[in-house]
Amino acid sequence: MTYRVGIIGCGQIASVFEDDEWREHPCTHAGAYNAVKETKILAVADINKDRLSAFSKRWGVKSVYEDYNEMLEKEELDIVSVTTNTSLHCKITTEAAKSGVKAIFCEKPIATCLEEADKMVKICDKEQVKLIVNHTRRWDPYYQKAKELIDNEKIGDLTSITGYFTSGLLIMGTHLFDLFRFLSGDVEWVVADSEAKIKDAANGYQKTDPSGCGFVHFKNGIAGAVLGSSKKQYLIFEVDIHGTQGRIHIRGNGRTFELWTPDTERKHISYNTPNELILEQISPIERKNNMIAAVEDVIRAVKQDSEGMCTGRDGRAALELALAFHKSVQEGGEKIALPLKDRKLRVVSR
Known part of the structure; x- marks a missing residue:
């Protein structure tokens, strides 16, 4: 057909x-x-x-x-x-x-x-x-592999996710927010600041969609850090995932996948956690065009x-996180609990 x-x-x-x-x-x-x-x-x-x-x-x-x-x-x-x-x-x-x-x-x-x-x-x-x-x-084999390794506890219990992006909270930030949910589940609350303080227009529109930084607290207790900027003179989209037994780093705007696990051969006697992380050689991940x-x-x-x-519900959830960041900025950096109560808060992305 x-x-x-x-x-x-x-x-x-x-x-x-x-x-x-x-x-x-x-x-x-x-x-x-x-x-x-x-x-x-x-x-x-x-x-x-x-x-x-x-x-x-x-x-x-x-x-x-x-x-x-x-x-x-x-x-x-x-x-x-x-x-x-x-x-x-x-x-x-x-x-x-x-x-x-x-x-x-x-x-x-x-x-x-x-x-x-x-x-x-x-x-x-x-x-x-x-x-x-x-x-x-969501359709990128690298991020799908990251989810598989997380679900199989290859890096132990998940402890934190950090994401970096360029451009506005809605236009590119929603990509990161969607990945955060894909990898670690739903969010309980956020705290945020932005590069440009937002002012309400008379007609109720938010006319700009600045980038911003903030903290995301997942319902499962995982910590998330969002580091966005429109001022950078270069493009970046990276995710750094840490667990109790390792780290997954997807860098180079998604072109490089790294799995870091403890080095069992080298130990520091002066630390409670003696093992350093080393880059693990894994089987090649077959790439496929996302679109x-x-x-x-x-x-x-x-x-x-x-x-x-x-799904549409996934898209809504990513939007909700971006809007919660905007709401936190409006409230002077206050903690914003989800679900977001203000369903009419409107931001038009650039």
């Missing part, structure tokens, strides 16, 4: 990022659908005529629409990708779910506030539509009537 795909939004993550020579390809929704034999892009919608034309020529898509509702009405689609600005995710997802599609593959962050995210999850549940959110590292894996997961969820690797 070939799954018929429609894409709403022709910007960077939809198609344009394929022009970036430093990225692993495919790195866009269109690129991934084009690479997976079971999917075919039948239609695309965007309000920008130039982007529509460029997308159509690049991917050979003949059915183009300036109105996505017209596309949803006229085309018989199985999967819809929502790759617009975040502020439009809720409205588009709601209309797509009602149109009869089988799955919606939505970009992160899922929404601008919890109220929107809840509406998206609810309508997809009601219409029996699979809602998958593109926190793409292709994500699209295949969407298909699998439809075929098997199962949940995907990153």
Whole structure:
């Protein structure tokens, strides 16, 4: 069976990022659908005529629409990708779910506030539509291997996770928050500060999404440190995971996986914990393109009537953590307990 795909939004993550020579390809929704034999892009919608034309020529898509509702009405689609600005995710997802599609593959962050995210999850549940959110590292073999080693207690009992990222709390921080939950479970409370203090606009919007740092306390007692910055003149996304019997370090923006375990040969008699950690040689981890894996997961969820690797509820939880950081900043660094009470707190990511 070939799954018929429609894409709403022709910007960077939809198609344009394929022009970036430093990225692993495919790195866009269109690129991934084009690479997976079971999917075919039948239609695309965007309000920008130039982007529509460029997308159509690049991917050979003949059915183009300036109105996505017209596309949803006229085309018989199985999967819809929502790759617009975040502020439009809720409205588009709601209309797509009602149109009869089988799955919606939505970009992160899922929404601008919890109220929107809840509406998206609810309508997809009601219409029996699979809602998958593109926190793409869920499909990365390195992070999946890290979870496997943690679950198998290869590094003993988990004690802490530290994450580093560049850019805003919603635009990139949600990737890290999603990984934190993936690796260590749900969060009980957070404390945070940001690079730019946030001021409420008269219309209720948070107009900026600064980066920030903070502390995350998991329900299982694990400590998490979040270190984000938009001021860095370089790109970084790294996760450092510590346990009682070792360490997992995924560095180089996810390109290098390291497992550190105690050196049983060298011991320091002057310390209560005498073993230093050494880099353990492990079997090569087979790499697979994250975007292709994500699209295949969407298909699998439809075929098997199962949940995907990153559901709408997962996307909501990652958003909630980012918003809790914003809330802590607003409250002068106060501890913010989860679940977050303010479902209307809205932040528009850059």
